[in-house]
Amino acid sequence: MIDIHSHILPDIDDGVENIKKSLEIAREAERQGITGIVATPHYREGRYLSTPGLVQEKIQELKAALAENDIKLDLYPGVEAYISQDLPRKMEEGEILTINNSRYFLLEFPPDIVPEYTVNVLYSLKVMGYKPIIVHPERYEPVQANPDLLYYWIEDGFLAQVNASSLLGVFGSDVEKIAVKLVKNNLVQFIGSDLHGTGRRDQCLGRGLNKLKRLTGPYAEQYLENAAAVINDEELNFMDPEKIKQSWFMGKIRSLLM
């Protein structure tokens, strides 16, 4: 089991404060059966500059501490990139780390708006061969108000990751409800912890996965396979888009009739 979204690296963003806590989280991850974690500190202009050099340096530091403490956990580099107009240029310049140097990377939106330049940025990234994974769509107000927005991104071949914490109600019942809806309609392809520490936003991937299994049955396995595919830069073997379309629109029709 691989966690593709975490703020486990110490003292780099608003995630884990120190290496002692990183080790505590790593131990808990090992206990939950997690074999690898992608470290994805925020990359946000003017706030968090998780440059490739800095992320690699922190990864090496944590890897050494894991080995010293006999914790068996693989660590992979990445960032959670905040959308901006110049993101494609920054990708081209090698300023933004993808997940384990694959074509996949985590893309974050503002909580309350979808910037006007989004379509251009998404298509530029696609043309460049990147595969952006939109993180926690359930937490964005525009998706909560109109989940069709996510449907059309997915139909266009973009990907999305639900937070385990959202499924578990950490962000309240409204976010939980929308997270459940997206999962049940196969509009997300990944689950991640998005852990920030040992408190409220801790390593909850194991518990989140249990809930995902209750909601989607054996289909939850696909989420784990997708995470492994990303690490190896492989294609995803996900649900037939026609089936997603049918289930999404049939669900809409049913809710209109109710």
Ligand SMILES: [Fe+2]
């Ligand atoms: Fe995050």
